[in-house]
Amino acid sequence: MLSFHPPLRDIAFVMHELLDADALIGALPGGDAWDRATIAQTLEAAGRFAVQELLPLNATGDREGCACSADGVRLPSGFADTYRRYVEAGWPTLGCVGRLGGQGAPSIVQMAMFELFNGANPAWSMIPGAVRGAYRLLLAHGSAEQQAHYLTRIVSGEWTATMAITEPHCGSDLSLIRTRAEAAADGSFRIHGAKLFITGGDHDMAPNIVHLVLARLPDAPPGVAGISLFLVPKFLSEGNGLAATRNGMHATAVEHKMGLNGSPTCAMSFEGSTGWLVGQPNEGLRNMFVMINSARVAIGAQVAGMGQAAFDSSLAYARERLQMRAASGTRRPDLVADPIAVHADVRRMLLTQRAHVEAARMFVSWMALELDCEAAHPDAARRREAADTVALLTPVCKAFLAENGTTVAQLAIQVYGGHGYVRDNGVEQIVRDVRVAQIYDGTTAIQARDLLGRKILPDGGRALGRYVATVRAEAGAGMAPEFAAPLNALCDEVERLTAVVAEAASGNADVVGAIGCDYLRVIGHLVCGQLFARAATRARRQIDAGTTDPFYAAKCATARFYFARLLPEAHHHAALARTGVAGLSMECDGAQLFA
Numbered sequence: 001m002l003s004f005h006p007p008l009r010d011i012a013f014v015m016h017e018l019l020d021a022d023a024l025i026g027a028l029p030g031g032d033a034w035d036r037a038t039i040a041q042t043l044e045a046a047g048r049f050a051v052q053e054l055l056p057l058n059a060t061g062d063r064e065g066c067a068c069s070a071d072g073v074r075l076p077s078g079f080a081d082t083y084r085r086y087v088e089a090g091w092p093t094l095g096c097v098g099r100l101g102g103q104g105a106p107s108i109v110q111m112a113m114f115e116l117f118n119g120a121n122p123a124w125s126m127i128p129g130a131v132r133g134a135y136r137l138l139l140a141h142g143s144a145e146q147q148a149h150y151l152t153r154i155v156s157g158e159w160t161a162t163m164a165i166t167e168p169h170c171g172s173d174l175s176l177i178r179t180r181a182e183a184a185a186d187g188s189f190r191i192h193g194a195k196l197f198i199t200g201g202d203h204d205m206a207p208n209i210v211h212l213v214l215a216r217l218p219d220a221p222p223g224v225a226g227i228s229l230f231l232v233p234k235f236l237s238e239g240n241g242l243a244a245t246r247n248g249m250h251a252t253a254v255e256h257k258m259g260l261n262g263s264p265t266c267a268m269s270f271e272g273s274t275g276w277l278v279g280q281p282n283e284g285l286r287n288m289f290v291m292i293n294s295a296r297v298a299i300g301a302q303v304a305g306m307g308q309a310a311f312d313s314s315l316a317y318a319r320e321r322l323q324m325r326a327a328s329g330t331r332r333p334d335l336v337a338d339p340i341a342v343h344a345d346v347r348r349m350l351l352t353q354r355a356h357v358e359a360a361r362m363f364v365s366w367m368a369l370e371l372d373c374e375a376a377h378p379d380a381a382r383r384r385e386a387a388d389t390v391a392l393l394t395p396v397c398k399a400f401l402a403e404n405g406t407t408v409a410q411l412a413i414q415v416y417g418g419h420g421y422v423r424d425n426g427v428e429q430i431v432r433d434v435r436v437a438q439i440y441d442g443t444t445a446i447q448a449r450d451l452l453g454r455k456i457l458p459d460g461g462r463a464l465g466r467y468v469a470t471v472r473a474e475a476g477a478g479m480a481p482e483f484a485a486p487l488n489a490l491c492d493e494v495e496r497l498t499a500v501v502a503e504a505a506s507g508n509a510d511v512v513g514a515i516g517c518d519y520l521r522v523i524g525h526l527v528c529g530q531l532f533a534r535a536a537t538r539a540r541r542q543i544d545a546g547t548t549d550p551f552y553a554a555k556c557a558t559a560r561f562y563f564a565r566l567l568p569e570a571h572h573h574a575a576l577a578r579t580g581v582a583g584l585s586m587e588c589d590g591a592q593l594f595a
Helices: 008-018 021-027 035-066 079-088 107-121 122-141 144-156 286-320 344-376 380-421 427-436 446-455 464-476 481-507 509-545 550-566 568-575
Strands: 067-069 073-074 160-164 182-183 189-199 209-215 227-233 235-237 243-246 251-253 263-275
Touching: 008 021, 008 035, 008 107, 008 344, 008 509, 008 550, 021 344, 035 079, 035 107, 035 122, 035 427, 067 251, 073 251, 079 122, 079 235, 107 122, 107 227, 107 286, 107 344, 122 144, 122 160, 122 189, 122 286, 122 427, 144 227, 160 286, 189 209, 189 227, 189 568, 209 263, 209 286, 227 235, 227 286, 251 380, 286 344, 286 380, 344 380, 344 464, 344 509, 344 550, 380 427, 380 446, 380 464, 380 509, 446 464, 446 481, 446 509, 464 481, 481 509, 481 550, 509 550, 509 568
Parallel strands: 160 209
Antiparallel strands: 067 073, 182 189, 189 263, 209 227, 227 263, 235 243, 251 263
């Protein structure tokens, strides 16, 4: 049976002790309403909703899946009713601005809520997760009329939303998009085309779905420069504002996926659907990146939640499963064998899971704070600093954490042994559910290309250099040598590696693709190493002050494990990155490898 225990203690540590979020939140407009007590009460309620409402539907949703018919898409039993209670409790409004009916919670609080919900039921959480990105996009680029009519209903949760980007023939190459938009006399447009892999494309949770669709105008230039963005609702509204007339679209199929079976991933057909331009013509992809980048950070929260469920389940099983005696001597002579948690390799796996989950929580929480600072901090310099951080590290946050999340889930099966491979125990579902995190909103390779090709090489590594300087400064500000020395060594490695990669890429464009994933993992370890070192420093202060709370000793132990067993991987990937394109030739001694 799957276990999930809301990690509220660690979430509070990350927010208030690691990141000092109180001061930053207080500096934001309306932030004074979100003090520690309010945040704690909110997340306690979110944890209860996750455990009481979502967790019981997780396995049944996986087994039932979604069904597509001429009447639309039906979700698993209980999903729609639980969504209604989610709306009634006000959860959709949590992180939205007050003028649209929102509660104005900081992004770090909303991300923690998403982590909790995804830990209990990631498939159900997919549709509310997609809505957050649509909210941010329409808030930034929607017209006053679009915000008044559509965004207010998205904020309330009355309606849901999707991003309809990819198409059957093009995948991630959006320059190949064929969906077209034709102007109508009333200022609207008629949308024609097909979209694929649309999360929440159709369902029975809400009476209307607002699709944000990428399409081309007739006179659009070729490539990504000619893509525009359109708001296309499932139902058109009458004068009272309620969804009334079915628009010209429908789901042609629900994808039969490896995991997330309770989430409706739809193939959509737009057949003369009525839509309205969002923003300016031919700026659709740029505007859509508000939604895409929001989703990339949210994937980190999703991975943290699923990882927490995998770790909780592994730990519970390892404490109960009796097998052999500990190599160092019997630990439980009152039992026929020792619990497997005492075996060294099982402890290694459990600590690896715990370290990756805690790293994800710290990374996502930091990025969420920076997103709010970028949007609303009163100091312009602080806004620019946050924008630089978000731009640089968003692809790392998404890809590094997604890769690690798969590792955490796979280790759960290994801890369980044969019982992990059995569906009734729940952890094999996490493996299937989390695997897509490495793919959607851009594969790991696409994130690596973004990091190197768009963020680091074009500016000569200056933004990265500024970040590395902050890591060095923190390492030199009273950090224990056991963490400061490895961090400084990794900073040296990053600087040398970046110079080598820049030189190699200037002579061979294939270098970025050949070594990008390795390079991204080096940067991911630098970020998580910095965060773990800071966490251990803060925990050590509490211990030195006399606390007997075992939480802080455990935090130090996990940080030491990360530095001893996981951080060295960064140097391995740096060595791989230095090989450049070596060995990737399509020919081997004159023979075509892939003929």
